[in-house]
Amino acid sequence: MSERSPYLELHASGELCERARRALGLLEGRCRVCPRLCKVDRLADRPGLCRVGRHAVVASHFAHFGEEDCLRGRRGSGTIFFSGCNLRCVFCQNHDISWQLQGDRVTPHRLAGMMLELQAMGCHNINWVTPEHVVPQILEALPLAVDGGLRLPLVYNTSAYDSPESLALMDGVVDVYMPDFKLWSSELARRYLAKRDYAEVARHSVREMHRQVGDLVLGEDGMARRGLIVRHLVMPGLFEETEAILRFVADELGPDTYVNVMAQYYPAGRTGEFPEIDRHLYRSEFERALALADGLGLRRLDERSRSALARLAA
DSSP: OOSOOHHHHHHHHTHHHHHHHHHHHHHSSSOOSSTTOOSSOGGGTOOOTTOOOSSOEEEEEEEESSSOHHHHTTTOEEEEEEOOOSOOOTTOTTHHHHTSOOSEEOOHHHHHHHHHHHHHTTOSOEEEESOTTOHHHHHHHHHHHHHTTOOSOEEEEEOSOOOHHHHHHHTTTOSEEEEBOOOOOHHHHHHHHSOTTHHHHHHHHHHHHHHHHOBOEEOTTSOEEEEEEEEEEOOTTOHHHHHHHHHHIIIIIOTTOEEEEEOOOOOOTTGGGOGGGSSOOOHHHHHHHHHHHHHTTOOEEOHHHHHGGGGSOO
16 A cells, blocks of 8 residues: 555554544443444443344455455455344345344454454455444454554445444544445335435435545555445336435535446345335336436446446346
8 A cells, every 4th residue: 555544543643442442432321333322232232223232243254356346456355244234124135144143243353353364365455344333343443453464445335324423433444435325215215224314314424424535536556545435226116216316426425426326236135025126127227327327427437337237137
């Protein structure tokens, strides 16, 4: 890396350890780590809706080659998949680890060790997947990882259902925020995510993430160094949701926002109970979404957004 990530400076000043101490306080009494505000003492190992108590649960960690090109490069993105989730998306494609707690409970030392293992494998970054409910556990492990030699950019790969308190603690820690902005309307968020306030929270979260890290900056090697990547999964029959979200990105974040419009929706989880979304995406639906992005002047559309058209049935 040609530039030091800001979290290294936070650690050198002692601020990173202070952030970890404050983050653990969010677990105590009535958990305030995420917007669910579960009335449980997770510091005493009582699980919230996420089903996670005192220690994070990791389903897997490996070099991931399915992420955006600017994250995976040639050596992969060092992903750590956390089990549990603070949403209940009926179409979840990781249902087995998000709804069902699968994996290993990890101590701070073990979580730090996973980050260092991924760095030793040559990964370009550390990519925390579904971190919203385990921010304290991540911050508790990070100083140990830095002491062990961690120097890679840190990616926060989230549903965007994050609390202001957690995002404030991550300010200066995260290099690349990657929120998946799912739905816009409160009624559909209630129906498909089991949380009516999702869109309101997501709008606040994405604005704050952009304030912290700005537009995506790539290094000379084409790899992400710092900034925001907005993902949006186009869903069958929900063009109005896509339109509202992309307009928000263009109008409030700006045309230089790096956006990945995704076409890989497929029936999963509980979609059998929701016949209107229990099908694959039509090619015409995705073409319409891409045309909208172009019409809104979004200049930095991930290359895979356009290549995805070839994989969709007419």
